[in-house]
Amino acid sequence: MIFAAGCLALAALLGVTVWTVTRHGANAPAETGQAAVGGPFQLVDQNGRPQTEALLKGKWTAVFFGFTYCPDVCPTTLQTLAAVNDRLGPQADKLQILFVTVDPARDTPAQLKAYLDSDAFPRGVIGLTGTPAQIDAAAKAYRAPYAKVGEGPDYLMEHSAYVYLMGPDGRFVRILGHDLGPDEIAEQIKKAMREQR
Numbered sequence: 001m002i003f004a005a006g007c008l009a010l011a012a013l014l015g016v017t018v019w020t021v022t023r024h025g026a027n028a029p030a031e032t033g034q035a036a037v038g039g040p041f042q043l044v045d046q047n048g049r050p051q052t053e054a055l056l057k058g059k060w061t062a063v064f065f066g067f068t069y070c071p072d073v074c075p076t077t078l079q080t081l082a083a084v085n086d087r088l089g090p091q092a093d094k095l096q097i098l099f100v101t102v103d104p105a106r107d108t109p110a111q112l113k114a115y116l117d118s119d120a121f122p123r124g125v126i127g128l129t130g131t132p133a134q135i136d137a138a139a140k141a142y143r144a145p146y147a148k149v150g151e152g153p154d155y156l157m158e159h160s161a162y163v164y165l166m167g168p169d170g171r172f173v174r175i176l177g178h179d180l181g182p183d184e185i186a187e188q189i190k191k192a193m194r195e196q197r
Contacts, residue, residue, distance in 0.1 A: 036143075037141075037142055037143055037164055037172035038053070038056075038063075038141055038142055038164070038166060038170065038171065038172050039053065039141035039142075040052065040053050040141070041053055041128075041130075041134070041137065041138040041141065042130065042134055043100070043128040043129060043130040043134055043135075043138060044109055044128065044129055044130055045109065045112075045126055045127060045128055046109050046110075046112040046113035046116060046126070046127040046128075046129075047109065047113065048109045051126070051128060053170060055098070055126070056098075056166050056168075056170040057168065057169070057170050058168050059094060059095065059096045059168055060094050060095045060096070060165065060166070060167060060168060060189065060192070060193065061095070061096050061097070061098055061165070061166040062081060062084075062095060062096075062097045062098070062163050062164070062165055062166075062176060062189075063098045063100065063142060063163065063164040063165075063166060064077055064078070064081070064097070064098070064099055064100070064162075064163045064164075065100045065101075065102050065139060065142065065144040065146065065159055065160055065162075066078075066099060066100075066101065066102065066159060067101050067102050067103035067106070067107055067157045067159070068101065068103070068106070068107050068111055068112065068115040069103065069106060069156070069157075070156075070157070070159075071156075073159075073161050073178070074099075075120065075121075077161065077163065077178060078097075078099065078120070078121040078122065078125065079120055079121065080181070080182055080185065081097050081121075081122055081125075081163070081185075082120070082121055082122040083182035084182045084185045084186045084189065085122045086182075087182055087183060087186035088186055088189065088190070091189075091190065091193060094168075094193065095189065096124065096126060097122060097124070097125045097126065098125075098126050098127075098128060099112070099116065099125050099126070099127045099128070100127075100128045100129075100135070100138055100139075100142075100144075101127070101128065101129045101135065102135060102139060102144075102146035102157050102159045103157050104129050104130055104131060104132055104134075104135045105132070107127075107129050108129065109127075109129060112127030112128075112129055113127065115127070142164055143160075144159065144160040144162065144164075145158075145159070145160055146158060146159035146160065147159075161178040162175050162176075162178065163175070163176040163178065163185075164176075165188070165189065165192060167192070167196055168196070173192050173196075174188065174192065176188060176189070
């Protein structure tokens with residue numbers, strides 16, 4: 001009887017754990033606060049220059065993981081960030097945008113440059129690529145899961161849709177929700193800037 005009750009309690013606990021992980025994600029970052037998001041990286045920008053986490057120091061940074069062959073989330077997010085820049089007005093100079101590829105096989109520095117030079121995206125977006133191991137390390141540091149889907153030249157990449165706001169000290173500040181519009185995101189950034197004065 002006691003053994004049966006113990007088994008039932010264990011099954012209930014496992015059920016709650018599975019439900020929590022399924023519903024919220026095992027590695028879902030906190031929306032605000034000092035969560036363990038971000039860290040050292042060694043990548044290359046769209047101009048072929050080596051870049052590290054030092055790139056984040058001194059400016060507010062919106063970090064987004066995606067890929068240039070992305071059919072929907074990536075261009076939409078970059079267009080939203082362009083609209084956010086417009087709404088920030090003079091404060092837009094305090095914000096930089098990093099687009100980190102999760103598809104280093106196709107997203108060479110030259111490919112990133114051609115993609116980010118589009119008039120549809122904000123000026124000055126910094127594209128970052130690297131070896132598969134370097135990209136994997138950066139994505140893990142930012143809790144940005146990704147996976148290759150399909151085979152052949154037209155494969156896609158599943159990836160996180162989070163935009164991470166990092167402070168001028170290089171630390172994580174908050175998630176900028178992909179379900180929010182430019183007005184709301186701009187207000188979140190302005191609020192964070194005010195609070196860190």
